[in-house]
Amino acid sequence: MPSTTSHQARAKHVDKFMAFTISGGGLLIIGAVLAMLLFILKEAIPLFLPPQSKSMGMLQATRAGGAWVDESGKAIVLMSPTGGLKALRFPEGTPLPAPADGPALPWRSATALNARGESLVVGADGHLFLTRLTWSKPAGENDPAQWTLEPRWQGGLQLEQVPSEILHFRLMEGGGLGGDVSLRIVAQTPTGLVWTETSLEASSPVVAWKSIAYEPSLQPTAVVWSSDGKILFVGTREGQLVALDPESGRSLSSEGFGEPIQSLGFALGQQSLLVGGVQGKLAAYQRVRVNEVFKLQAFHSFPRLSGPVLGFQASQRDKRFLAWTASEMVVDHLTTERRMFAARLEGPGAAALAPRGDVILHANEATGALRLWSLDAPHPEISFGLLWGKTHYEGYEKPEYVWQSTGGADDFEPKFSLVPLVFGTLKGTLYAMLFAFPLAVLGALYTSQFATPRLKNAIKPTIEIMAALPSVVLGFLAGLVMAPLLERMAVEVFLYPFVVLLLSLLIAPFWGRLSLPFRNAFGNGREVLWMVPVLLVALMLTSTMGPWIERVVMGGSYRTWLQSALGVTYDQRNSLVVGFAMGFAVIPIIFTISEDALSSVPKSLTSASLACGASPWQTAWRIVLPTASPGIFSATMVGLGRAIGETMIVLMATGNTPVMDWSPFNGMRTLSANIAVEIPEAPLHGSLYRVLFLAAFLLFILTFVLNTVAELVRQRLRRRYESI
């Protein structure tokens, strides 16, 4: 029959096709699911990639004392007392228009352009000017060829005396209404250090200098203003770093540096003072309160450079900074102390870091050669040591584990230590397991060994329902019902298990005296039911005893008692609440798997034990439990996995504060809750985003390993049962 053969042929084709489709599809799906891990890892890996830098080329220009580079890396500004401000386009070297509206050339002196493109200029007539670089760009025009440099000149202040060198100045914004800007200057004169504060209005009176009466033995080499303009940081030839009150000349604090200081600077935020020595030593200091006293404290050090450190420039985006000598130039990151960039130089000169910190410029003083490098380092603030070790952050007394990913200000130093989060995860898991493990395992033992079959058939579905409770419901109850209740009745809650234990111990001997037929008819295997009224009695007992104990033993209030006797504070949403709620989520998991393992212990073993005269409990405890212990271990692993990854309960039942404290009365922040809290706000592919992916990767690996171990143990146990 030809139709049958064609039918068969078609069936064969379909069969082949389906085999192909299902195999391909199945493999694809399995591959896709497993690729999840790789994807999460892939998103986290860029955190650890080394910074990439490359030379952008060279350009011959006129010699200059100051240099500045725009964030595009295409527009360069050079400044010299003879040539004024000149703008260039890189790499062509074509000049960009710049009106010569500043003070007449040549100038007497000019400070190097700082990171924000500001400089103080003393004109030929001895007047003082402030200039700030601004560009006039046609709307939407990104090509610097079309830009015009329009420096904003302010001042024209008459100076009482022209100093030999202006060492440092600071603009103090918003002193008065309308955001008046005042200027604080520190300068060197032949007679010593002088300072002044002046407004920038051209109508201001003649600027008079106040001399600083510092200790005559000090020979200042570098001076900078603190961020609030109230303190001068002075580096000396003797290798001392001194915080000086300019009004009185009094030293507020001082600290040895170890070699003569050559230059000073600030990292972004003006909190961290960068110090460079004559022999290339590089360190960061901060003024921090230690034991109620402000102290200068060395808190970061960086690999040594060769020769005197000529200057610093900070990125305006993060905590990286540029430092250079006559022969080399580096970019280091303050927080991680990581060297992100290093290049050799052919001589002294001016250097600049673009505002975003991704372009580096060096202008050779002697030859006028300009060299540019690009630096690609998207996550400089992350290092392995920062994630897992103690780091000394700005404003902190000592190195610590801190998680604080965002702050109010742009110059905030992000703190990405995963340690407090891992700690929180472990803490929550520990309390949950402390609560869940005994309940679940002993409950399973009872169910499998002592309960009557009918009771068993009622218990198991109830526990299964418990497993199905959505964690958001548990978290809600924990946070809004249990936490206030526990706060009100902490003593009673602590008391309750002991009372229940006591009652159950009292009942057992009494029970033993009852006649055997009665016990068999009503009790054995149904102890659970008898315990329900006992639980209620215990509830009544504790609720009367609790307030009494609190009054008599704790002197009225358990919170003050905790505070005075144990020195712990009580948070409403604390680890106990989490342990309880998360334990609730874990109990059914441990219970179900343990119960399966315990019930599957071969009957031959228990019968042999009972036949030898062991009591049911002895059989259960000495024979069944040890035999099934791998199963219980496996159950615990799965339960652990669940507790580690639980998100909603922790999110709702703790205060989510990343503290590191084992106290059960404090909250915590776990890895999972941290992801839920922070990832919606994390900018795509930013450091925070990737760190959170790293946290997710950790969770994945941790739970996957736990579950795999559990599964392998269970499989081995299954084989053992079969062989018995």
Place this chain on the structure above:
Amino acid sequence: MSRLTERFRQGGVFVWFSGTLLAFCLAMILSLVGYIVAKGMGYFWPSPLVQVQTTEGPVLGEITGHEPARREETEKIQFRVGNRDIYGQDFRWIPTAELGQPQYPKDALLIERLEYGPFIGRIASLSREGQQFATGPAALAEALQRLPEANRQRHHIQSIEKGEVGDLNRRIEKLRLSRRKVEASGDAAAQQALEAQVAALQTTYDQLQTSLETARAEAKAWTLNLQTADGKVKEWPLGSVVRVIPANDLTGLGKLGIYLSRLWEFVADDPRESNTEGGIFPAIFGTVMMVLVMSILVVPLGVITALYLREYAKQGWLVRAVRVAVNNLAGVPSIVFGVFGLGFFVYGLGGSIDKLFFAESLPTPTYGTGGILWASLTLALLTVPVVVVATEEALGAVARSQREASLAMGATKWQTLWNVVLPSATPGILTGLILAIARGAGEVAPLMLTGVVKLAPSMPLDGTFPFFHLDRKFMHLGFHIYDVGFQSPNSEAAKPMVFMAALLLLLVVVLLNLFALNLRRKLRERLGGSTF
């Protein structure tokens, strides 16, 4: 002494002890479920309004809490006094010592309003456009009579606002986008045609607005002059009243009517007052939609994987390892799936789709932001292991003789699978699906990253082409619980709503689970075999 030791060794005590722990577990579960049921179900039952005399004047409200005397604090009673616009808070704790004789005034009213929570007090008079219309009991009767009409009018206005106005807005927005496209191409004629269309739509829009204005003005014509127990006066438009409940003057049937009406509002209406009042229909709808899409995705994924693993793959250590790995995915925290969903689906796939097909509306993302599709896909990944495990078990349980019979008759492998194996495995697959749905419906953490919002402006399914909007954000019961309970400014007043939402979620999840587990148990009993 030795007898005691002997008895201790025999361990009767420990049996009791372990029994106690189990009893404690069971008591916990039952009291938890019972608590939610009691709190949730009781909330809609109208409670009496109690008036008491305190040192600061009369207080009228529902009794909502009680705190016994503890430590320095005396016994206190919590009153829900309402009138948030007048008192600034909904609740007041009053020490029992200060309470006089409680009274239940017949004329006390609980007035549910669109804003500021309920008003508790009395109606002094009813006015129309400033003219007094009725006072005292007559005003109440009149108000009760006019209320249904006012409510109907309000619903009418709302439906115009949400339906026609929203629809017009969307069409104008769409035209604006195509205009941007045309502008880029520089086709002047097409541009003009589009402008004309926009103008026409704008006219319709304006007309609609004027008719809405008149309707709104009309709704405001009738106003109630309300008076609180302590004599403060408040004028309130009848159009913004939801229900007037003479709480102390109700028969049992009347209470039941209000209970049912409130329950219906809860299930079928939109939320008000940043989700703390009104209904949760969008959340229910969003949950159902998401679970549906997830089911559509998860069944083929799970079944194909299981078929491959059990029927086509060469059984060996590799397949065993893959099986263990797939099973273990069920234990990976849901938040990790959320992170993956956010990184891969939302930013990765969604971002690419936007660049390819919705470039004109960038930088506003269409698919490159959370949405129901991405949330469902993420949950499908999360629940695939459940379906795979269940399907594999079901495939394994199909009797060998059946397959062999089919193969012996000359059927191909696929024919055997399709006609013999899969039909008998269907209940098992269904069990897996139901378990997956139960798991998916209760998950919140991954959704928070992939598309759930506290208040969605429009539903994922509506009358605008293409009717089913996979890119839209949605509301979800579980997230609703989290959001209202923990993010809401007035969480004390919203608590009963949260209990009700929790009860609903619990019911759905528990019933689904019970059903699936029963089905599984029956199947296992029929087929025999151990569970461990």
